[in-house]
Amino acid sequence: MPADLAHIRQVMAEADCLYTNEQLEAAIHQVAQSINAELAERNPVVFCVMNGGLIFAGKLLPQLDFPLELSYLHATRYRNETTGGELFWKAKPEISFMDRDVLIIDDILDEGHTLAAISDFCKHAGARQVHTVVLIDKTHDRKARPDLKADYVGLPCVDRYIFGYGMDYKGYWRNAPGIYAVKGL
Numbered sequence: 001m002p003a004d005l006a007h008i009r010q011v012m013a014e015a016d017c018l019y020t021n022e023q024l025e026a027a028i029h030q031v032a033q034s035i036n037a038e039l040a041e042r043n044p045v046v047f048c049v050m051n052g053g054l055i056f057a058g059k060l061l062p063q064l065d066f067p068l069e070l071s072y073l074h075a076t077r078y079r080n081e082t083t084g085g086e087l088f089w090k091a092k093p094e095i096s097f098m099d100r101d102v103l104i105i106d107d108i109l110d111e112g113h114t115l116a117a118i119s120d121f122c123k124h125a126g127a128r129q130v131h132t133v134v135l136i137d138k139t140h141d142r143k144a145r146p147d148l149k150a151d152y153v154g155l156p157c158v159d160r161y162i163f164g165y166g167m168d169y170k171g172y173w174r175n176a177p178g179i180y181a182v183k184g185l
């Protein structure tokens with residue numbers, strides 16, 4: 001069914017801005033410094049988790065100052081909805097990471113099923129160590145595992161449905177230049 005563009009535009013017009021582009025760029029810079037300090041000698045394989053990780057990865061990677069190999073994977077469980085379901089692999093990693101450090105870049109750690117499944121997949125497939133970085137860690141008590149955390153986090157966010165900076169609302173507004181919460185969600 002075609003999207004109701006009037007609704008999509010209204011969602012943007014009524015959304016609350018949680019983080020501006022400037023705040024996000026400052027957070028990404030901090031994260032990059034931490035990763036530079038800790039992974040510089042690890043020669044990692046870096047995976048951008050599509051689609052949501054695209055903008056964050058694009059802004060983070062040029063600030064990493066050490067040798068790395070870049071690839072992508074695509075696992076999704078929201079599929080243009082605002083609640084998550086079963087994890088579906090659209091593209092598994094193609095580059096070999098056997099006995100290599102892996103860095104997973106994603107936009108958001110929400111319930112964490114996605115990051116946990118990707119990390120487990122990489123460990124079982126022979127990664128030496130799996131590191132994770134997310135731009136946003138949503139604050140609530142519904143994490144897939146109680147101790148589930150990313151190794152590097154840009155910013156926390158309230159327990160609302162958010163979009164922008166790679167994250168979508170019904171497939172739209174990944175291009176929004178900040179992070180916004182949908183009115184009423």
Ligand SMILES: O=P(O)(O)OC[C@H]1O[C@H](OP(=O)(O)OP(=O)(O)O)[C@H](O)[C@@H]1O
Binds near residue numbers: 084106111115
């Ligand atoms: O922590 P979780 O509750 O598992 O949710 C986080 C995941 O959900 C989103 O992906 P989505 O399934 O929407 O796929 P997409 O990036 O292709 O939109 C987001 O990009 C994360 O990968």
Ligand code: HPA
Binds near residue numbers: 108111
């Ligand atoms: O709040 C969210 N917004 C967009 N995508 C998401 N994937 C998990 N949580 C979210």
